[in-house]
Amino acid sequence: MATIDLSPLYRSSVGFDRMASLLDAALRSDTSASGYPPYNIERVADNQYAITIAVAGFEDDDLEIEVENGVLRVTGKKAEENEQREYLHRGIANRAFERKFSLAEHVEVTGAALKNGLLTIGLVKRIPEAMKPKRIDIGSSPKELLENRVKSES
Structure with missing residues (x-):
């Protein structure tokens, strides 16, 4: 079976360590996979x-x-x-x-x-709540949207 070297992935990515480890483990032959x-x-x-x-x-x-x-x-x-058994x-x-x-x-x-x-x-x-999708209401005035943006940046 051909092996794939994932070390370039580890060198050139940040924050994907878990994904690379999962790929590496899936591709590596595992002796504990006896069923x-x-x-x-x-x-x-x-x-x-x-x-x-x-x-x-x-x-x-x-x-x-x-x-x-x-x-x-x-x-x-x-x-x-502790007890010895004789199995047939x-x-x-x-x-x-x-x-x-x-x-x-x-x-x-x-x-x-x-x-x-x-x-x-x-x-x-x-x-987590921060990762759940949230609904954004559509306002009636683009001017209000821009004013709110300016206030939040200051």
């Missing part, structure tokens, strides 16, 4: 999302959820079992895992719940 554990991402409402991860066999204490620099990281590590067939994967999800700006984790072997993480996108 385990399986997960779903769904839209619950307009600005609400949920990530559901199949973590059968894991308890609350075996799981850890962290958010750092716009990356949600879910790790699972089974506590060591072992098909249930209780191996340690780490899943990472890149969160868009203004997306926050609202909570998590574990039920029936499914870990559900709630997310909400909270857009």
